[in-house]
Amino acid sequence: MARDALKLAQDYDHTIIDGPPHAEEIARSCIVASDFVALPIEPSGLSTWASDLTVRQVKEAQEFKPSLKCGFVVSRKIGKTVIGRDIRNMAAEAGLPILESEIEQRVAFAEGMTMGQTIFEWAGDSNAAREIERLTKEIEQYVKEDVFRGSEAKAAHG
Numbered sequence: 001m002a003r004d005a006l007k008l009a010q011d012y013d014h015t016i017i018d019g020p021p022h023a024e025e026i027a028r029s030c031i032v033a034s035d036f037v038a039l040p041i042e043p044s045g046l047s048t049w050a051s052d053l054t055v056r057q058v059k060e061a062q063e064f065k066p067s068l069k070c071g072f073v074v075s076r077k078i079g080k081t082v083i084g085r086d087i088r089n090m091a092a093e094a095g096l097p098i099l100e101s102e103i104e105q106r107v108a109f110a111e112g113m114t115m116g117q118t119i120f121e122w123a124g125d126s127n128a129a130r131e132i133e134r135l136t137k138e139i140e141q142y143v144k145e146d147v148f149r150g151s152e153a154k155a156a157h158g
Contacts, residue, residue: 005033014140027054031061034068036143038135039096040075040103043087048094055094069142073135074102099142101135104128 009015019030031037037058041047051072058070072091077084091098104127112122119129 005030009033024053024057028057028061031057031068032065036139037068037070038073038099038139039070041072041087041091042076043074043078043081043083045090047087048090051091051094055096058096071097071099071139071142073099076105077102078105099135099138101131101138103131103135106131 005015005017017030017033019027031054037054039051039054039058041051058068062068062070072094074087074091077087088098106126106128108123108126108128109119112119112128115122119126119132123129
């Protein structure tokens with residue numbers, strides 16, 4: 001899979017692979033083929049527990065590919081809740097960076113998926129679209145500036 005992904009990516013500036021979280025061999029191939037791994041984490045203890053395998057795989061891959069960067073992305077956050085604020089502290093325990101951008105739980109995402117459209121097609125001027133745009137820019141910045149070298153985590157803005 002990694003070879004196929006790398007071959008397909010040659011003609012593009014950016015390639016996104018949405019890999020399955022618990023299919024170990026496929027996930028490992030996706031990680032190895034990547035320059036940046038975004039690990040979505042939802043505000044719940046279950047999400048942090050479920051990410052353990054992927055975190056281990058990323059750390060193993062970084063031993064062989066030191067240029068591999070990664071970071072948690074707070075996803076499906078429910079604004080103004082305690083668990084929504086605490087997810088950053090939970091994620092920090094994994095020892096990986098946490099991106100500043102957060103994606104909140106929004107109906108527009110579900111509606112767009114139901115209609116077979118991206119958030120930019122479905123609700124291009126929405127908060128949901130702006131969140132994805134901010135996340136995209138942040139990832140591009142970190143990959144370009146090589147900010148995520150290493151694996152120190154920090155809990156940003158609670």
